[in-house]
Amino acid sequence: MSKIAVVYWSGTGNTEAMAEEVANGAKAAGAEVESFTTDDFAADKMNDYDAVAFGCPAMGDEVLEEDEFEPLFEDCKAKLSGKKIALFGSYGWGDGEWMRNWEEDCKTAGAILACDPVICNDEPDDDAKEACQNLGKALA
16 A cells, blocks of 8 residues: 655645545545645655655746745655655646646656646636546555
8 A cells, every 4th residue: 555645735725625635536546645734744754655746826926835835845855856746736827837837847856747737727626626536546
């Protein structure tokens, strides 16, 4: 059984709802899953998990949340090489540039992306929820 961490930051609850669906999908695929907000996770926990799902919405000019999520993620980047990960998040404007940039950053760090990232505009609809569950299954 694989052990998966779902690590996220959510300002409005949309990315949190996505994180719950990711966790549900991974559990349905037989994985042991723990969910963490940025306050409850640290880079030194990366080695405790077979795979990690990271979730963060687009902020400002299509960037990761800069006060809590980005510093945590920067700390985790040194442990991404060879690590199976997946990315998800919501946005309210733009075209998903923040996710494309984030995905490229992860690939450059040597991460193994389990599947394409999942993004949704505002609150996740049924299609986005299903995509998040499939993301969790891909990690498991």
